Amino acid sequence: MESPVVVTVKDGTALNVAVAFRILASRIHPRHPILLKDTLHPEEETDLLSTMLSSSIHIGSLLCDGVGDAILLRQERAPGANIRLGYNILQAAGNRIFKTxxxxxxxxxxxxxxxxxxxxxxxxxxxxxxxxxxxxxxxxxxxxxxxxxxxxxxxxxxxxxxxxxxxxxxxxxxxxxxxxxxxxxxxxxxxxxxxxxxxxxxxxxxxx
Ligand code: SF4
CATH class of the missing domain: 3.30.413.10 (Sulfite Reductase Hemoprotein, domain 1)
Structure with missing residues (x-):
């Protein structure tokens, strides 16, 4: 049997993030862990609020539906804010509890x-x-x-x-x-x- 391999959606794919990862999840064997990304166009600049909203909606909705095994956030450029956002998304989706x-x-x-x-x-x-x-x-x-x-x-x-x-x-x-x-x-x-x-x-x- 093929060994598990981390898979993700290629940057530049012209699909909504959540749609792209749902299609990916429907086409691969569940033994392959999926790395979720907040954006498929990391070069695009956004402000903090837009980043928080789109990352939370995309990654949060996928995690709530049971899609995804790891997350990668790239839209927010500040490392500290990025890590906090990642923790908050994982906690809100019920995947990890880091705080009360x-x-x-x-x-x-x-x-x-x-x-x-x-x-x-x-x-x-x-x-x-x-x-x-x-x-x-x-x-x-x-x-x-x-x-x-x-x-x-x-x-x-x-x-x-x-x-x-x-x-x-x-x-x-x-x-x-x-x-x-x-x-x-x-x-x-x-x-x-x-x-x-x-x-x-x-x-x-x-x-x-
Ligand atoms: S006060 Fe009681 S009835 Fe009103 S919203 Fe809170 S729990 Fe519900």
Whole structure:
């Protein structure tokens, strides 16, 4: 049997990126890994927003459909921004988890706390964690059912009171809102998912 060989679409191909890779995937044996590219015309200049949108749409949609084994981003020229974009695409498509993932309900008339400021507060305390998914839901009526596969849930239980969940199971009830983010952090710690914030590297001494 032919050994697996990494395959990709040739630069300059006059097809939409997603279409080209779908055709490729339909024509090769699945043992051959596919290298996805963000563009088939790397020489073309684009701005940052256009690059982010087109790379996310092309590569993200292919990954969500199960097409692709590796990704190559070339449209964004700045190396740091390129790597961040690659990580974000892989995380959004559910292929890799590099940082904390959040699920928040859109809020409605039933929402029992300020969803935006609370989500920002939860993010500020937990965004350095890796591989943890946290759901922030405005009420217990529909919130628990919409938490998907979150590891922890922060859910409005009553006005000014929060219930905390592990998965879809409620474990702490009626916590005063003012202390609920700290109790969520405690719950993450109790369940072995906490790591401390990595120390910021010391600044290089200025050269004389
Ligand atoms: S979870 Fe509750 S508050 Fe959030 S959108 Fe659904 S019903 Fe509204």
């Amino acid at each position: 993932d959040y699920v928040a309900c859109p809020s409605c008339g039933r929402t029992l706390f300020d969803l935006q400021s609370t989500t920002a507060k939860i993010k500020a305390s937990t965004q350095h964690l890796k591989g943890v998914k946290i759901a922030v839901m405005g009420c217990i009526v529909n919130g628990p059912g919409e938490m998907a596969d979150a590891d922890f849930g922060y859910v409005g239980g009553a006005p000014g009171k929060i219930n905390l969940y592990i998965g879809k199971k409620p474990v702490k009830f009626n916590i005063p809102e003012a202390e609920a983010v700290d109790r969520l952090v405690d719950l993450i710690k109790e369940n072995g998912k906490w790591v401390d914030v990595p120390p910021t590297p010391a600044a290089e001494p200025a050269l004389a």
